[in-house]
Amino acid sequence: xxxxxxxxxxxxxxxxxxxxxxxxxxxxxxxxxxxxxxxxxxxxxxxxxxxxxxxxxxxxxxxxxxxxxxxxxxxxxxxxxxxxxxxxxxxxxxxxxxxxxxxxxxxxxxxxxxxxxxxxxxxxxxxxxxxxxxxxxxxxxxxxxxxxxxxxxxxxxxxxxxxxxxxxxxxxxxxxxxxxxxxxxxxxxxxxxxxxxxxxxxxxxxxxxxxxxxxxxxxxxxxxxxxxxxxxxxxxxxxxxxxxxxxxxxxxxxxxxxxxxxxxxxxxxxxxxxxxxxxxxxxxxxxxxxxxxxxxxxxxxxxxxxxxxxxxxxxxxxxxxxxxxxxxxxxxxxxxxxxxxxxxxxxxxxxxxxxxxxxxxxxxxxxxxxxxxxxxxxxxxxxxxxxxxxxxxxxxxxxxxxxxxxxxxxxxxxxxxxxxxxxxxxxxxxxxxxxxxxxxxxx
Amino acid sequence: xxxxxxxxxxxxxxxxxxxxxxxxxxxxxxxxxxxxxxxxxxxxxxxxxxxxxxxxxxxxxxxxxxxxxxxxxxxxxxxxxxxxxxxxxxxxxxxxxxxxxxxxxxxxxxxxxxxxxxxxxxxxxxxxxxxxxxxxxxxxxxxxxxxxxxxxxxxxxxxxxxxxxxxxxxxxxxxxxxxxxxxxxxxxxxxxxxxxxxxxxxxxxxxxxxxxxxxxxxxxxxxxxxxxxxxxxxxxxxxxxxxxxxxxxxxxxxxxxxxxxxxxxxxxxxxxxxxxxxxxxxxxxxxxxxxxxxxxxxxxxxxxxxxxxxxxxxxxxxxxxxxxxxxxxxxxxxxxxxxxxxxxxxxxxxxxxxxxxxxxxxxxxxxxxxxxxxxxxxxxxxxxxxxxxxxxxxxxxxxxxxxxxxxxxxxxxxxxxxxxxxxxxxxxxxxxxxxxxxxxxxxxxxxxxxxxxxxxxxxxxxxxxxxxxxxxxxxxxxxx
Numbered sequence: 001x002x003x004x005x006x007x008x009x010x011x012x013x014x015x016x017x018x019x020x021x022x023x024x025x026x027x028x029x030x031x032x033x034x035x036x037x038x039x040x041x042x043x044x045x046x047x048x049x050x051x052x053x054x055x056x057x058x059x060x061x062x063x064x065x066x067x068x069x070x071x072x073x074x075x076x077x078x079x080x081x082x083x084x085x086x087x088x089x090x091x092x093x094x095x096x097x098x099x100x101x102x103x104x105x106x107x108x109x110x111x112x113x114x115x116x117x118x119x120x121x122x123x124x125x126x127x128x129x130x131x132x133x134x135x136x137x138x139x140x141x142x143x144x145x146x147x148x149x150x151x152x153x154x155x156x157x158x159x160x161x162x163x164x165x166x167x168x169x170x171x172x173x174x175x176x177x178x179x180x181x182x183x184x185x186x187x188x189x190x191x192x193x194x195x196x197x198x199x200x201x202x203x204x205x206x207x208x209x210x211x212x213x214x215x216x217x218x219x220x221x222x223x224x225x226x227x228x229x230x231x232x233x234x235x236x237x238x239x240x241x242x243x244x245x246x247x248x249x250x251x252x253x254x255x256x257x258x259x260x261x262x263x264x265x266x267x268x269x270x271x272x273x274x275x276x277x278x279x280x281x282x283x284x285x286x287x288x289x290x291x292x293x294x295x296x297x298x299x300x301x302x303x304x305x306x307x308x309x310x311x312x313x314x315x316x317x318x319x320x321x322x323x324x325x326x327x328x329x330x331x332x333x334x335x336x337x338x339x340x341x342x343x344x345x346x347x348x349x350x351x352x353x354x355x356x357x358x359x360x361x362x363x364x365x366x367x368x369x370x371x372x373x374x375x376x377x378x379x380x381x382x383x384x385x386x387x388x389x390x391x392x393x394x395x396x397x398x399x400x401x402x403x404x405x406x407x408x409x410x411x412x413x414x415x416x417x418x419x420x421x422x423x424x425x426x427x428x429x430x431x432x433x434x435x436x437x438x439x440x441x442x443x
Numbered sequence: 444x445x446x447x448x449x450x451x452x453x454x455x456x457x458x459x460x461x462x463x464x465x466x467x468x469x470x471x472x473x474x475x476x477x478x479x480x481x482x483x484x485x486x487x488x489x490x491x492x493x494x495x496x497x498x499x500x501x502x503x504x505x506x507x508x509x510x511x512x513x514x515x516x517x518x519x520x521x522x523x524x525x526x527x528x529x530x531x532x533x534x535x536x537x538x539x540x541x542x543x544x545x546x547x548x549x550x551x552x553x554x555x556x557x558x559x560x561x562x563x564x565x566x567x568x569x570x571x572x573x574x575x576x577x578x579x580x581x582x583x584x585x586x587x588x589x590x591x592x593x594x595x596x597x598x599x600x601x602x603x604x605x606x607x608x609x610x611x612x613x614x615x616x617x618x619x620x621x622x623x624x625x626x627x628x629x630x631x632x633x634x635x636x637x638x639x640x641x642x643x644x645x646x647x648x649x650x651x652x653x654x655x656x657x658x659x660x661x662x663x664x665x666x667x668x669x670x671x672x673x674x675x676x677x678x679x680x681x682x683x684x685x686x687x688x689x690x691x692x693x694x695x696x697x698x699x700x701x702x703x704x705x706x707x708x709x710x711x712x713x714x715x716x717x718x719x720x721x722x723x724x725x726x727x728x729x730x731x732x733x734x735x736x737x738x739x740x741x742x743x744x745x746x747x748x749x750x751x752x753x754x755x756x757x758x759x760x761x762x763x764x765x766x767x768x769x770x771x772x773x774x775x776x777x778x779x780x781x782x783x784x785x786x787x788x789x790x791x792x793x794x795x796x797x798x799x800x801x802x803x804x805x806x807x808x809x810x811x812x813x814x815x816x817x818x819x820x821x822x823x824x825x826x827x828x829x830x831x832x833x834x835x836x837x838x839x840x841x842x843x844x845x846x847x848x849x850x851x852x853x854x855x856x857x858x859x860x861x862x863x864x865x866x867x868x869x870x871x872x873x874x875x876x877x878x879x880x881x882x883x884x885x886x887x888x889x890x891x892x893x894x895x896x897x898x899x900x901x902x903x904x905x906x907x908x909x910x911x912x913x914x915x916x917x918x919x920x921x922x923x
Contacts, residue, residue, distance in 0.1 A: 037899050038530070041707045045530040049505040049899070050522055051795045053492060068484065073491035073509035081489070089485035092563040094571060096481045123504075123529035131533050145711040147898045177711040184710075252585050253623040327484050329476055329587055363714075366832040368845055369863060369922040371628045376843050378836040380714075399834075399841055399867070401922075426900070443841060443867055 005032045005054070007166045010156035017058060017079050018160055025061035027101055027159040029286065029325070030054065034119075035151040038126040042143045043134040045127060059326065060086040064095040066327055099310040099326065102319065103161045107290025110167075113192035113280040118170035121150040121194050129174070129199040136203035137178050142210055144203065146176040150194060157288035165288040170194075171280065173422065176202050177381055178210035183394060185210025186361045186381035188231060190420045190428060192280055209360060209382040216394035219385070219441075225356035225412070226439040227349045227386065230419045233339065233431040235362040235377070237270060238423030240404045241334045243373050245272070245296045246322075247311035248331025256373050256405060257302040264300040265411035269340035271295045272306055272322065278420065279336045280428040284321060291321035296334065300409075308332040337429040342414025349413050349435040351389040357398075357439070358384045358391055365424065373404040376442075398441040410437030444469075444608070447511055448600035451495045454520035456602055460497035460527070462540065463520075464601035466752060467493045467511075468794035471594045473559065477570040478587035480578055485563065492794035497523040501537025502530035507795040541778040541785055543755050546605040550749025552612040553742070554645025558592040559612075561646045566590055569654060576658035577620045582666035588618040588654060589639060592646075593904075597752075597794075605754035613745065613904065614648045615641030615890065620662040622669050629668035629862060631847055633661045635686045636830050641890035641904060642743045664848060667860055673921035674849045674864035680824030681866055681917040682817050685881075687846055688807060689889040689907035690830050695870040696728075696735050697805040697905070699839035700762045700770070701788075701896075702777040704800075713896050714837025717870070718768055720781065726768040729874030732912075734808040735763040737772045739787060744804035744906035745890035746790075752798035755787035762805070766875070774800050792901035799897050804888065806908035810880030814911040817879050819855040825919055826850040826857065827864050843867040845922060863922040873914060881910035 014028040032054045039047035056078060057070040067090030069082050126148050137144035149172065156166045172194040178185045187205035189197045228236065244255035256263075274291035275281050284290050287309055295303045307315075308323030311332055322332035350358060360382030368374040378397050385392035415432035422428055448465040455463035472488040493516060494507035504527030508519040570588045577586035593613040600606045617639030621630045634640040634652055642648045683691060699716040703709060718726070729735075739757035741747055750756055753775050761769045771777075772788035777800065789798035818826060832845040849864035850857045888908045895902050 035899060036526075039708075039898055040533065041710060043533070044535055045502065045533045046708055047505070047797060047898075048503060048526045048530040049507075049797055050526060051507045051899070052519075053507075053509040053795055066484065068486035069488075070486070071489045071491075073489070074511070075489065075491050085487040085489070088563070089487060092567060093475075093483045093485045094477070094567060096483050123526045124532075127529040127532045134533060143707075145707060147711065149898070175711055179707075179710065186711075252621070254621075254628050327482065329478050329482065329484075363837055364834045366834045368832050368865065371626070372923075374922055376832065376834045378834065378841060380837050397836055397841070399836070399843060401843070401865075443843075 005154060007154060007156065007168065010154055011158060011164065011166055014156050014158040017082065018158055020079055021083055024160045025101065027059040029057040030156045032154040037147055037149040038130055039147045040130050040134065041145045043138055045130055048123065056082060057325065058082045058086045060090045061098050062090060064098050065090045065093040066098050067093055099313055101159045101161045102163060102287050102289045102309055104163050105290050107283060109165060109283050111275055111277060111281040112167045112283060113169045115170045115193035118150050118172045118192060118194040119152045132199040133176055133203040136200055137207055140207040140211065142178040142180050142207055144176055144178055149173045159288065163288040165284045167283055169282060172197055174199060174202050176206040178206040180210050180214050182215050183210060183213035184381045185213050190422055213382045213394040216396045219395040219398065221398060221441045221443055223438050223440050225353050225437055227353060227358045227435045228433060229360050230431045230433050231421050232359045232362045233434050234421035234423050234429045235365050236404055237337055237339055237429055237431060238427060239365055239367065239375050240373060241337055243367065243370050245306055245334045246331045247305035247307045250305050251311060251314060254370065256371055259302050262301045263405050264297060264408040266299045267342060267411040267414050268297055268300050268408050270297040271338050272334040272336050273338045274336040276336065276338050276430060279338050279430040280420065285323040286325045287323040289319050289321040289323065294320050306332045306334045335427050339431045341416050341418050341432045343416050344413040346415055346433050349415060349433055350386055350391060352413055352435060353386045354388060356386045358386055368401060374401065375404060376401040399443045400440060401442040402440045407436050407439055412437055444598040447493055447516060448598055450513060451493060451516050451520045452600060452602050454517045455495055455497045455524055458521050458524040459499045460524055462498040462602055463495060464599065465493060465495045466791065466794055467598045469596045470793060472591065474591045475566060475570060476587055476589040477574045479585060480574055490793060494794045495520050495523045496797060497527050498538050499524045499527035500531035502527050502534040503538060504530060505797045538776055539779040540775040541783060543775055543785055545603055546607050546750050546754040546756060548607055548749065550609040552610065552643045554612055556646040558614045558646040559594060572655040573618055573658045576655055577618065577662040580659060580662035580666060582622050583620050583662045584623045585621045586662060590616040590649065591639060599750065599752060599754050601754055607750045607754055609749050611643060611748060612645060613641050614644050614646055615639040615892065616649050616652055616654055618654055618658060618661060620665040622665040624669050627669050629665050631661045631665040632829055633657050635889060636847065637893055639892065641745055641892050642888060643745055643747045644743045668862045671860045671862040673923065674825060674861040674919060675851055676920040678916045679919050680821045681914045681919060682824065682826040682911060684828040684911055685887050685909045686889055687827055687830055688909040688912050690833055692735060692805055692807050692907050692909060693891055694833060694835045695839055695842055696762060697802040700772055701800045702771040702773040706777055706780065712898050717838045717840050722768050724769060727766055727875060728763045728768040728871055729766040730877045731765050732810055732877050732880050733763055733766050733874050735805060736761050736808060737786065737788065737803050737805050739803035741804040741806060741888055741906060741908055744888045745904045746803035746906040751787040751789045752791045753785065753789040755785045758787050760786040772800050772802065790903055792903055796901045799901065801896065801903050802894065802905040804906035804908060807880060809883045809886040809910050811882050812879035813881050814885060817911065817913040818852055818857065821852045821855060824852045825861065825864060826852060840870050842870065865922050866917050866919045868917055876914045876916060877912055878915055879913040881912065886910040
């Protein structure tokens with residue numbers, strides 16, 4: 001990291017822009033981001049990068065019009081250019097529904113996922129960790145591929161209604177794929193504290209899966225019971241959330257959610273909990289509104305939606321603090337999803353399955369029929385038959401086409417251990433492994 | 444900009460770099476959306492920074508910074524070298540770069556009307572008229588229209604003496620109309636799905652789309668889909684419109700011909716490729732009708748430029764020639780592995796990302812047929828328009844796509860509108876079943892604005908020239 005700014009610097013810049021705007025209806029967001037990533041392939045580092053940048057965003061409202069300007073980079077006369085661009089945009093925007101800026105709430109600026117160790121991570125340290133991964137892989141006769149990433153993000157939001165928020169977060173990720181002569185294996189770890197990423201353990205896990213996943217054979221498609229790893233569950237739950245947890249999706253009749261109705265197994269409870277210490281906590285949304293916990297699915301029953309100020313205004317309810325940068329047509333976003341754990345170990349889940357499949361990782365998951373939560377995608381990096389309650393032979397990657405709601409209506413068990421996983425949008429979810437009664441593999 | 448690049452490269456070389464290159468980028472984006480007659484957003488985004496890439500002790504390092512004062516530039520150049528030294532701890536073979544001519548010159552996207560000179564009033568008027576035309580169709584529940592314009596000024600310089608200065612301008616626009624019932628949601632988009640269609644061109648590209656003139660038709664189709672029957676199921680003849688053909692090319696030919704995927708550089712994330720070098724020149728990828736090129740010189744193509752982000756000149760590379768697999772998109776580093784020269788396909792999302800091998804304009808070359816001829820020659824099949832979902836495995840073989848719109852064909856005629864269409868297959872078998880591609884009069888450059896790759900993630904804009912094309916005995920079904 002080159003030179004992190006201080007929280008006071010960021011808030012002072014936001015205050016200065018608000019003062020220069022000099023009227024109501026202004027919101028300033030300042031984000032300073034430092035990121036480094038060491039990427040490896042064939043047991044060697046092949047890409048190794050660092051970035052330092054600052055974004056300043058101004059939302060200006062007035063006369064039922066809104067304009068937005070954003071600048072990344074320390075350009076000349078940043079404040080003047082930002083204000084002029086936002087004002088020009090506002091003046092030409094047609095009048096319409098303009099959601100008022102939020103007022104300060106009683107929320108605190110914590111808890112926050114932050115670790116000084118992550119913030120101070122060096123390229124030499126990252127290279128050392130990758131060296132550990134490569135050594136474990138080489139001993140097993142495999143090649144390792146993957147990335148070790150660290151970042152620190154400072155966010156300050158202030159508006160002319162008196163909102164003034166700041167938080168500094170860190171994140172660290174290690175993903176590893178091991179390749180043998182005839183198959184692959186995957187493992188990952190994600191946490192805000194780099195010290196919680198045990199490179200040797202991750203490499204051992206990938207190597208073990210890879211060792212078991214050699215000489216995979218084809219399996220005819222069909223409907224099978226499955227045990228999904230936490231990584232695979234994260235992709236499933238992330239898509240489910242995007243297909244229905246947003247209040248805007250509900251208001252536009254696009255959501256599968258039917259509040260009060262049981263659509264899934266009693267073992268399924270999904271909440272958005274931005275204060276959970278193990279779910280990369282962050283205290284406020286992109287409007288500076290404190291993020292409240294929302295129970296979306298409770299023991300299989302559809303409950304509540306996440307809101308931003310615009311969707312909340314339409315229903316005359318308070319925002320739950322799930323706004324993306326406003327205004328937008330996407331709507332609020334559940335970004336701290338937590339799935340309830342169960343009482344089973346992974347071995348228990350496998351042991352409870354007579355004949356099925358264990359899935360390590362999903363890939364390229366896309367919506368096929370949004371209202372029915374039908375998705376398609378592939379398995380990769382370790383798909384195994386389960387026979388008589390034991391992991392059996394590896395099978396070639398399979399395509400699935402499956403309704404998520406239907407899959408979650410027949411949950412045979414949930415893991416008692418949960419891990420942080422990232423879905424394709426790099427959202428962190430806290431999820432267990434799941435045993436599901438049926439899952440449709442189509443090719 | 445040149446002084447910035449010179450300083451960064453000088454510091455890198457004096458810090459031990461045997462090679463260094465630097466990109467200084469200034470980018471401006473103007474975007475506007477009108478939704479449902481009530482919501483409107485107008486926004487601007489300015490972006491400025493520098494990225495420096497260095498080879499030290501035979502390994503790569505890269506650092507980027509948005510502060511362009513001399514101290515910050517020096518710090519970034521030294522950091523790139525420090526990172527490279529750390530990389531060298533775990534590098535068995537030193538990086539080798541294929542030779543490339545020293546590049547100098549300027550390039551500016553050809554355009555008739557600079558979109559940043561067009562007034563915001565004119566742009567908003569177009570969006571409001573488009574949105575209103577969709578709103579006038581009974582049964583439409585949500586509708587939105589948007590425009591986006593990009594101007595990117597980028598300077599590339601290298602320690603080998605290359606210095607190129609480019610201004611790339613993009614214009615994009617599109618609309619979505621959605622109709623809902625108690626148990627169904629159907630969306631139609633125009634000219635393309637997932638936000639917009641975009642070209643390297645001026646405002647004339649927007650005018651040519653005729654957004655307002657197509658709005659009522661698109662909204663009417665969204666409503667009609669609610670009561671349409673599901674797509675028929677079975678093995679049948681499949682005809683794709685140009686937009687869906689473009690995405691099919693993107694996923695099943697563009698990505699597997701990226702040479703870094705073959706090397707394994709993307710193995711943990713984006714994946715690898717079934718098109719290994721031993722197949723070059725002898726593998727039947729498709730039928731005789733199928734010729735696919737990567738052409739960074741395609742007029743108006745969204746992947747068109749003067750030089751790539753390694754300073755290699757834009758060029759046309761044949762990937763598939765009359766069905767036979769012939770080539771890759773490559774970089775100087777990956778080309779050196781095989782004793783080749785780079786095909787000039789290294790592109791970075793912006794100053795803060797390293798260049799990777801990315802698609803330029805991966806084009807399905809036009810054939811000699813026409814859409815009407817293809818339909819007339821089909822006993823039973825479907826004509827599918829506008830992508831709705833797409834998925835393919837990490838080697839780019841097993842795919843399944845869905846489209847927004849479908850037309851069942853019987854006895855050479857469009858019989859009826861059908862919905863929720865899906866088709867699936869394996870890449871070589873699918874392209875080998877292609878028996879017709881429409882000719883130049885129906886061939887268009889299409890823009891894909893959401894192509895993701897790399898870690899940290901990079902989303903880049905790529906082009907695909909395509910025309911309607913026909914495939915025999917494809918597995919087709921309906922999502923249910």
